[in-house]
Amino acid sequence: MLIGKVVGTLVATRKDEKMEGMKFLVVRQVDVEGQETGAYVVAVDTVQAGIGDYVLYATGSAARQTVLTDRKPCDGVIMAVVDTWEVDGQVKYQKFAMGG
Amino acid sequence: MLIGKVVGTLVATRKDEKMEGMKFLVVRQVDVEGQETGAYVVAVDTVQAGIGDYVLYATGSAARQTVLTDRKPCDGVIMAVVDTWEVDGQVKYQKFAMGG
Amino acid sequence: MLIGKVVGTLVATRKDEKMEGMKFLVVRQVDVEGQETGAYVVAVDTVQAGIGDYVLYATGSAARQTVLTDRKPCDGVIMAVVDTWEVDGQVKYQKFAMGG
Amino acid sequence: MLIGKVVGTLVATRKDEKMEGMKFLVVRQVDVEGQETGAYVVAVDTVQAGIGDYVLYATGSAARQTVLTDRKPCDGVIMAVVDTWEVDGQVKYQKFAMGG
């Protein structure tokens, strides 16, 4: 999985019938330091992620292993909302600031 | 999924028998700002996309999850025509201009 | 799928038993303008492509969806010989020149 | 598979129900010399790897071929802890120094 930041939404009325009712989010990939990279993915959301959330997303056939996306022409899915991650002993991101 | 712009067509008479009757479109990948990148894919069209349309396309095994492409040697499929997307609160693309 | 140009052949006597009798072609990836890129793939040929032909090739699990490659340890297959493609209204390649 | 170094952990409380109980590790990809590259993956750990360990990780559908990750929306798994590797006759890494 990769870490991404939800930065937008995408609407598509005309789509494959299997994709009816799917919510598409635009997700920018971030590096382990939390910096946005140029890469992105449009992913189906299965965990009620919101704009600004840092999320974990899976691509490829893994993206069809949720109840919502089973057997759908979908190659990107958000499968977790990140609370925190740390690298080399340093916290790189924390969803809720302490005392907040 | 990634966002692409349909920029052309491709014709191949001699092809694997499973691909008979498939329509191939040339799709340039765009970034989240809507700018074309150097990357492209030749995809099977399942949603009657036209030249100039912005579309969502899926690659890998996801490209076989439509009725049309089931069990075909196909690794790229257009599964939606994009109406609009926005990033960081700004509309980056809108299929029909307001008042149009 | 991506567009490639068949530029060579590869011979491997000692190989997985499932690959017996397969013909390997060396395929250089081209961009939508028809220019060769540095990328390549060694693909199984299912459509009798020849040296110099422009072809469509599929990678990943799609490469096992032909009768010839079913359940084989093969991740690249040529599934069509390209006749012509056009981008932005311009013909980028045509297999047989007019009047030829 | 690729070689990676486990450099951190990631916590995600809200996640797809199939991912309950999974432990996520942040893994930096290394090259064959053992140097860290910019690439990373967040992987499920199936072999009790620790921070600082060099590991082998698999991506894509291979990541679902362990008992722990079967049919899960998971595209990265650590499936081995590396003891040593050598390239061009030189040992590039050894988990336990001699005499240690």
Added chain:
Amino acid sequence: MLIGKVVGTLVATRKDEKMEGMKFLVVRQVDVEGQETGAYVVAVDTVQAGIGDYVLYATGSAARQTVLTDRKPCDGVIMAVVDTWEVDGQVKYQKFAMGG
């Protein structure tokens, strides 16, 4: 498939139970001219390849289509030892030199 050169070995005692008995080789990817690129893969060997051999390797789900790797968390397999390949009419590599 891609062409690689076997440059080393990797040992991992602690690994997923499905990977017991597997032999891991470090394979550097080469371009069509035979020049080593920076990319590599750690692959399971199914054809008794040796250090210095040029091989064909498959990645992704194709890597599980051999008897040895069936249903294993393995995303890279060596499925052939290359004898020779040629590009643009020139032999780029030949396993046994003539007269040797």
